[in-house]
Each structure stands twice: as structure tokens, then as C-alpha cells.
Amino acid sequence: MTHSSFGSGPGSQTPDGCSVDLYRRLPYLGDLQDVESELLKFPAALELGCGTGRLCLRLQQLGLQPTGVDESAEMLAHLPPGVAGIQSAIETLDAGRHWPVVLLPSHLINHPDESTRRRFVQAARRHLAPGGIFFAKRHSPHWLAAATPGRLGAAGGVVLVAEHVARDGDLVSMRLRYEADDAAWTQSFTTRSLEQADIEVLLAACGFGSFRWLGEQGLWLMASACDTVVPC
Ligand SMILES: C[S@@+](CC[C@H](N)C(=O)[O-])C[C@H]1O[C@@H](n2cnc3c(N)ncnc32)[C@H](O)[C@@H]1O
Known part of the structure; x- marks a missing residue:
């Protein structure tokens, strides 16, 4: 089954219904607070679904070199200076390089379609450097x-x-x-709606392990790539 998303209001909207003008205005709202102390340990990060780069800017302030991926050229046009952007669907991303951190924030892991969730996680796995960490945020x-x-x-x-x-x-x-x-x-x-176990099963099938849930509500997941990569 496919599930449609759409948006309305001034300016343009992305295929998932986000408004570019809204995201241009939104400040950083502590979105990464639960994982900031972990992120600080790394030199660079890839954010999947970066929008206008609200979170990339925060990553930059934390000392990481951010790269953002989004399917919307209108969103990417507003990335902060110094943030690299890649226009691509997450599912088909082939950036040709690897990052020590890959982030899938903004509850994108809660996509209603199982195959899309799996392709998001596969994209993260494809772009993670050896010893790297994948961070994903789910809805409560x-x-x-x-x-x-x-x-x-x-x-x-x-x-x-x-x-x-x-x-x-x-x-x-x-x-x-x-x-x-x-x-x-x-x-x-x-x-x-996804429980922690649902997401762990998906990630394990895509070659991830060593799961740690962070934050009071356990909404942020940290995972490492397994040595033996199991294809999804
Ligand atoms: C809710 S916005 C969040 C943007 C940013 N993470 C933030 O917190 O400000 C979600 C973004 O993900 C992008 N997105 C959603 N699904 C995508 C996909 N399958 N491939 C690429 N980008 C996607 C949208 O275009 C949108 O810019």
C-alpha cells in the first residue's frame, strides 16, 4: 500500500509535504540534544533528509563537517555556508564515499512502508565508514x-x-x-508507530548491531555496522 503525503502554504513543498519556507524559519530546537555528547566524538556526518540544514548547522557548531542529503533542490538551496549538499532520494543515494556518522533524524525511520524503511537503513549502511555509527530518531x-x-x-x-x-x-x-x-x-x-524491537529487527537484517537507545524516552538509536555484513 502507498501512503501519500502533501503540504500547503506559502512557498514550495517537498514530496513528503514539508514546506521550505517553514523550515527556513525554524531555529534549532534541541533536536540532537540526546546524542550531542556522542556526536562530538566524530569529525564528519552525513544527514539523510536534511531539509534547509537546520541540524547540519548544529553539527557544524559541534565541530563536525556536515553533508546533507535531500530530494528537494529548493530545500538544499538554503543550506548554511560550508555545508555540502547532495540532491538525491535517500533510497537511491550513491555518494561514492563514507562517513563516520550517518544520521536519519526527523522520524523518517517511521515511514509507513516497510520497503522504504529498509531502503533508508540500507542507504545508511552503504555510506557508513568502518567503525562508524548510525543514529536514527523515531517517534514516541x-x-x-x-x-x-x-x-x-x-x-x-x-x-x-x-x-x-x-x-x-x-x-x-x-x-x-x-x-x-x-x-x-x-x-x-x-x-x-514503531517499538524499539521493531527497529532493531530491521537494522539487524541490514547488517547493524550493538544497539543503544538514548534519551529519557529512548527515541534515539545508535548502532554500529556488524563486521560481517548481512545483505538486506
Ligand atoms: C521534516 S523535514 C526535516 C528536515 C531536517 N532534518 C530538519 O530537521 O530541519 C524532512 C526532509 O526530508 C526530506 N525527505 C523526506 N523523504 C526523503 C527521501 N525519501 N529522500 C530524500 N529526502 C527526503 C524532505 O524533502 C524534507 O526536506
Whole structure:
């Protein structure tokens, strides 16, 4: 089954419904806080699904040399100075080099389609240097189970409102509205609630091991590539 995503509002939207103008405005909101002390140990990182480079900028501030991958040229056009960008779908990425850190943030691991999740993890594995670490951030299953329409919070001058929430087993479909003083955007998407064990099974099948979950809620996963690579 395919699950469509779309967005609306001023400026352009990516295929997964993110608005470029919204991400240009959003500041760093501590997204990497749970893994920053680990990231500091490395000289460079590849971020899969980097958007305008909000997190790449933070990586740069932490002393890593960031490279960002995104399928949207409009997003990549706004990368901070000094951040290298690669326009590609994550699934088909073939950058021809390896990084000591590969990040899959922004809950992309919760993609509703099993085959796409697997291709994301395979792309991370293909681009990880020997001894490198893969970091992935999942949605909180508790949050996905509890979220109801209404105001969810505010950050960086943007109010976040859930306009629509529907559930079908472990699939959760939402329409989120982002309200700034002078503009508003929506993003509609479907995401799959995943327990830690679900993600560990997927990563193990793609040649990863040594799993460590970080943060109070255990939403960030660190994984190493196994010596013997098992093809997915
Ligand atoms: C929610 S935004 C987050 C951007 C950035 N990580 C941040 O936190 O600011 C997700 C980004 O991932 C990109 N993206 C989603 N799926 C992708 C895919 N399959 N291949 C490449 N880019 C993808 C979108 O174009 C979008 O820019």
C-alpha cells in the first residue's frame, strides 16, 4: 500500500509535504540534544533528509563537517555556508564515499512502508565508514497513541496544531498546521508507530548491531555496522 503525503502554504513543498519556507524559519530546537555528547566524538556526518540544514548547522557548531542529503533542490538551496549538499532520494543515494556518522533524524525511520524503511537503513549502511555509527530518531509510540486534534505546542515563533488525527492499527495519519504571525502551513502524512524491537529487527537484517537507545524516552538509536555484513 502507498501512503501519500502533501503540504500547503506559502512557498514550495517537498514530496513528503514539508514546506521550505517553514523550515527556513525554524531555529534549532534541541533536536540532537540526546546524542550531542556522542556526536562530538566524530569529525564528519552525513544527514539523510536534511531539509534547509537546520541540524547540519548544529553539527557544524559541534565541530563536525556536515553533508546533507535531500530530494528537494529548493530545500538544499538554503543550506548554511560550508555545508555540502547532495540532491538525491535517500533510497537511491550513491555518494561514492563514507562517513563516520550517518544520521536519519526527523522520524523518517517511521515511514509507513516497510520497503522504504529498509531502503533508508540500507542507504545508511552503504555510506557508513568502518567503525562508524548510525543514529536514527523515531517517534514516541506513546505520543502517537495519545495525540488528539488541538494545539500541540509552540516553538521558534511557530504554533503547532493537530487539525486531524486518525489511526488504523499502528498507522497514524495526521494533518498538522504550523502557524506563524504572518503565514501558516499544513503537512498531511501517515507514519507508523514503531517499538524499539521493531527497529532493531530491521537494522539487524541490514547488517547493524550493538544497539543503544538514548534519551529519557529512548527515541534515539545508535548502532554500529556488524563486521560481517548481512545483505538486506
Ligand atoms: C521534516 S523535514 C526535516 C528536515 C531536517 N532534518 C530538519 O530537521 O530541519 C524532512 C526532509 O526530508 C526530506 N525527505 C523526506 N523523504 C526523503 C527521501 N525519501 N529522500 C530524500 N529526502 C527526503 C524532505 O524533502 C524534507 O526536506
